[in-house]
Amino acid sequence: MARVTAQKGDPNWWRGAVIYQVYPRSFQDTTGDGIGDIRGITQRLPHIASLGVDAIWLSPFFTSPMADMGYDVSDYCNVDPMFGTLADFDAMMAECERLGLKVIIDQVISHTSDRHPWFVESRASRTNPRADWYVWADPKPDGTAPNNWLSIFGGPGWEWDGVRKQYYMHNFLASQPDLNFHNPDVQDAVLATVKFWLDRGVHGFRLDTVNYYFHDKQLRNNPPMVYDPDSTGLETDTNPYSMQNHLYDKSQPENIEFLKRLRSLLDDYDCRTTVGEVGDADRSLTTLAIYTSGNDKLHMCYTFDLLSPRFTAEHIRSVVSKCQEIVTNGWVCWAFSNHDVVRHVSRFMETPDEREAIARLAISVLSSLRGSICLYQGEELGLPEAELSFEDLRDPYGIRFWPAFKGRDGCRTPMVWEAGKPLGGFSEGPKAWLPVPPEHMALSVDAQEADEGSVLNHYRRTLGFRKAHAALLDGDLTFLDTQADVLAFIREKGGERLLFVFNLTREAKDFPLTGAFADAQPMPMPGYAPAVEGKVVKLSPLDAFCARL
Incomplete structure (x- = not known):
C-alpha cells in the first residue's frame, strides 16, 4: 500500500478551481503501442502545470476489457496493464505534488464490466451471496423485457441471461450491467473502493453518471417526452433514448442518502472534493441543486447545459441565470468540452477561419463565470473536432448510430506535442489507437509555445488573470x-x-x-x-x- 500523503491547506480549494481533464489513452504514449499511459501523463505534467490549473481529472485507467474505453471496470483497485502499474500511478502522484497539482480520478460506480468478479458471481445463480448485487428482473409472460427502459447506447436497457433466466439492467452497453444500490452491501463495497484511492492520496473523484445509481424498485415504465435535440451536445434525436422522460431509471430519491454516506467518508480526509456528472435533461440543474446543497452531499456537479452547439449571449445568460436561481447554496462546475461531446471550437465556429477567435473568446467567457471550470485536453491548442471514417471508429456509441451520429472518437484523438514528429510526438510507435488528424499537427504544443499570440499562450494569460x-x-x-x-x-x-x-x-x-x-x-x-x-x-x-x- 502506498503511503498516505497528508492533505493540508484550504479545504475549499475546489471552489473556483480550474480542473484539466486528461484522457489517458490519448495523452502520451511511452511504450510505442499507440496507447497513452500513466508514465506519459507524468512526462507531460509540466505542460499542464504551465497552464496555471489547480488539478487534473483522469478519465478511467482501471483494469477493464475496454468495451467502453475503460468506463466498464473489472477491478476498481488496480491499473489496467495498458496504462501501467500502481507504482506508475504513485510516481505520477508524487510529481503532481511537486508541481502543486491536485489529482481527481474518475469513479465509475453506477455499473461495472460484465467481467467484474461481482457480476460473474451474481449471474451464476439466484442464490449466491452476490445474487442481488445487480438489477435482475423476471421477463414478462411473453418473454419480453420487464419494462420499456432503454440503453443510451441503443436498444433496450435489459439483457437476457440464460443461466439465471432473468434480465439484467444496463444503462449503457450490455457488457456494463448496473449495480443494485438498493442493496447496502453494494454501497459498502463501492465505498471501500473509494477509500482505497483516498488512502492512496487522491484529492477527489469525478463521479460518472452520478444520478444513475438507483432505479425505481417497482420498475415502472418511463413516460414519453418531447425532446429538444439542441439542448445538449450528447443526446440527439437520432437516439430513441431521448424520446422518454426518464422518471424511473435514474435520479431516484434514494440517491441522496448514499451521497451523504459518500461525503461522510470524504470528510474523514482533509481537502478532498467530488465532481458529479449530472445528465437529467431539463431537470439537470434541479438535480445539481439537490446533490450539492447543505455541505453534506457532493461538493460540486456539472451538467450538459453549456455543452450544446449554442455559443450565444442569450443561451449562456439563460443557463447561468437559471443556475443561480435554482442552485442557491450548491456549487457548479462549468465546461464547454469534454470526452463525450464534439470539441467546442467546431460546435461554435461558423467558418474555419474563426477557430482561433472562438477558442480565445470561449476560455475568456468560461474563466469569467461564477463556479469551477473544467478544461479538456487539447482545447488549450484550439483543436477542432477530428473527422474520422467509419473504419477508424472505436466508440461503440458512434458505431451504433453511424452516420446520423458519429460518436465521440472525434474529440478523443491523440494530443499533438511536436509538429515535426510522426503522430505529433504522441507515440514513437507506427500507429496510434485513433488517427492523428493532419490538420492538428500545425497546432502542436511546440508550434504554439514560441508564438506569443497563440491560443495556448492566451489560455495561460487568461487563467492567470482569473x-x-x-x-x-x-x-x-x-x-x-x-x-x-x-x-x-x-x-x-x-x-x-x-x-x-x-x-x-x-x-x-x-x-x-x-x-x-x-x-x-x-x-x-x-x-x-x-x-x-x-x-x-x-x-x-x-x-x-x-x-x-
Whole structure:
C-alpha cells in the first residue's frame, strides 16, 4: 500500500478551481503501442502545470476489457496493464505534488464490466451471496423485457441471461450491467473502493453518471417526452433514448442518502472534493441543486447545459441565470468540452477561419463565470473536432448510430506535442489507437509555445488573470439587462467590482459606459483591447471588454 500523503491547506480549494481533464489513452504514449499511459501523463505534467490549473481529472485507467474505453471496470483497485502499474500511478502522484497539482480520478460506480468478479458471481445463480448485487428482473409472460427502459447506447436497457433466466439492467452497453444500490452491501463495497484511492492520496473523484445509481424498485415504465435535440451536445434525436422522460431509471430519491454516506467518508480526509456528472435533461440543474446543497452531499456537479452547439449571449445568460436561481447554496462546475461531446471550437465556429477567435473568446467567457471550470485536453491548442471514417471508429456509441451520429472518437484523438514528429510526438510507435488528424499537427504544443499570440499562450494569460482576481473565483455574478446578443455582467467580491462585456456575434457592437458605468476604468484583459470612444466601447465581432467599477 502506498503511503498516505497528508492533505493540508484550504479545504475549499475546489471552489473556483480550474480542473484539466486528461484522457489517458490519448495523452502520451511511452511504450510505442499507440496507447497513452500513466508514465506519459507524468512526462507531460509540466505542460499542464504551465497552464496555471489547480488539478487534473483522469478519465478511467482501471483494469477493464475496454468495451467502453475503460468506463466498464473489472477491478476498481488496480491499473489496467495498458496504462501501467500502481507504482506508475504513485510516481505520477508524487510529481503532481511537486508541481502543486491536485489529482481527481474518475469513479465509475453506477455499473461495472460484465467481467467484474461481482457480476460473474451474481449471474451464476439466484442464490449466491452476490445474487442481488445487480438489477435482475423476471421477463414478462411473453418473454419480453420487464419494462420499456432503454440503453443510451441503443436498444433496450435489459439483457437476457440464460443461466439465471432473468434480465439484467444496463444503462449503457450490455457488457456494463448496473449495480443494485438498493442493496447496502453494494454501497459498502463501492465505498471501500473509494477509500482505497483516498488512502492512496487522491484529492477527489469525478463521479460518472452520478444520478444513475438507483432505479425505481417497482420498475415502472418511463413516460414519453418531447425532446429538444439542441439542448445538449450528447443526446440527439437520432437516439430513441431521448424520446422518454426518464422518471424511473435514474435520479431516484434514494440517491441522496448514499451521497451523504459518500461525503461522510470524504470528510474523514482533509481537502478532498467530488465532481458529479449530472445528465437529467431539463431537470439537470434541479438535480445539481439537490446533490450539492447543505455541505453534506457532493461538493460540486456539472451538467450538459453549456455543452450544446449554442455559443450565444442569450443561451449562456439563460443557463447561468437559471443556475443561480435554482442552485442557491450548491456549487457548479462549468465546461464547454469534454470526452463525450464534439470539441467546442467546431460546435461554435461558423467558418474555419474563426477557430482561433472562438477558442480565445470561449476560455475568456468560461474563466469569467461564477463556479469551477473544467478544461479538456487539447482545447488549450484550439483543436477542432477530428473527422474520422467509419473504419477508424472505436466508440461503440458512434458505431451504433453511424452516420446520423458519429460518436465521440472525434474529440478523443491523440494530443499533438511536436509538429515535426510522426503522430505529433504522441507515440514513437507506427500507429496510434485513433488517427492523428493532419490538420492538428500545425497546432502542436511546440508550434504554439514560441508564438506569443497563440491560443495556448492566451489560455495561460487568461487563467492567470482569473487567479489574480478573487471576484472571479467565487465572487457574485450579476447580469446586466442589455441587448440579447451582448453578454454583460458584473463580478464582485470584497470591494472589487469588475465589468465584463462579450460580443459573441459576427457584427460590431457598441456598449455605452453611461449611468452606473460612467466612472468605469478600462483594464487590460488578456487578448482584448477594444477602442473606447468617448463613453462608448466599440466591440469588434467576437470581442471582449473588461473594466473596474
